[in-house]
Amino acid sequence: MEIIEATNYKEDIVTLLSSEKLPASDLPESLKNFLVVIENHELVGVVGLETYGNYGLLRSLVVHPNSRNQNIAGKLVAQLEKLALAKDLKSIFLLTETAQDYFSRKGYQAISRAEMPSEVQQSSEFSHVCPQSAIAMKKDL
Numbered sequence: 001m002e003i004i005e006a007t008n009y010k011e012d013i014v015t016l017l018s019s020e021k022l023p024a025s026d027l028p029e030s031l032k033n034f035l036v037v038i039e040n041h042e043l044v045g046v047v048g049l050e051t052y053g054n055y056g057l058l059r060s061l062v063v064h065p066n067s068r069n070q071n072i073a074g075k076l077v078a079q080l081e082k083l084a085l086a087k088d089l090k091s092i093f094l095l096t097e098t099a100q101d102y103f104s105r106k107g108y109q110a111i112s113r114a115e116m117p118s119e120v121q122q123s124s125e126f127s128h129v130c131p132q133s134a135i136a137m138k139k140d141l
Contacts, residue, residue: 001044001072003079006034012043013060020062026124027060034060035079037072047076049083049092052119056084058094059125077106085141092141093120095134108137 006013010031017024028034028050037045044067050057058080063072084092093116096103100110113126113136120126 001037001039001070001075003035003037003075006031006036006046006048009036009043009046012036013046016043016046016062016064017060022060022062023125024060033083035076035083037063037067037076039067045072045076047073047080049080050123050125051087051089052117052123054088054090055117055120056080056087056089056092057120057123057125058092061099073102074106081139081141089141091117092139093117094137095125096137097134100135100137103137106139108139111136111138 007030010027013031013034013036014024014027031048033051034046034048036043045063047061048059050059061073061076081092094103094108115138116126116136
């Protein structure tokens with residue numbers, strides 16, 4: 001298993017996100033700060049970090065169903081957090097409908113949407129992609 005930059009994998013990322021009913025239409029063109037896991041020449045996991053000022057937005061964390069329960073998501077989140085630290089970000093935020101317990105175990109705390117910095121609230125994820133029912137979470141770095 002290797003974690004690499006996602007630059008050359010946009011089509012595979014869109015396919016994986018769509019198959020898991022996660023938003024893909026608003027992915028950035030360059031996929032800068034997105035990471036993928038490749039096993040046997042196939043994309044099995046992805047995570048993205050969007051930056052807004054001193055803050056990061058974790059998005060698009062997904063692992064192919066056939067590759068789950070192998071700590072792939074955990075390794076992706078850890079690598080994304082290292083990337084955020086290297087960029088001197090203060091906190092990482094996310095929105096989730098299904099993975100609150102998972103992210104709680106990774107040190108993220110549920111917050112109100114109003115507590116998210118205004119910079120992050122400008123993201124497509126916050127403003128129109130994720131439903132109002134999505135749980136906002138934060139982890140300080």
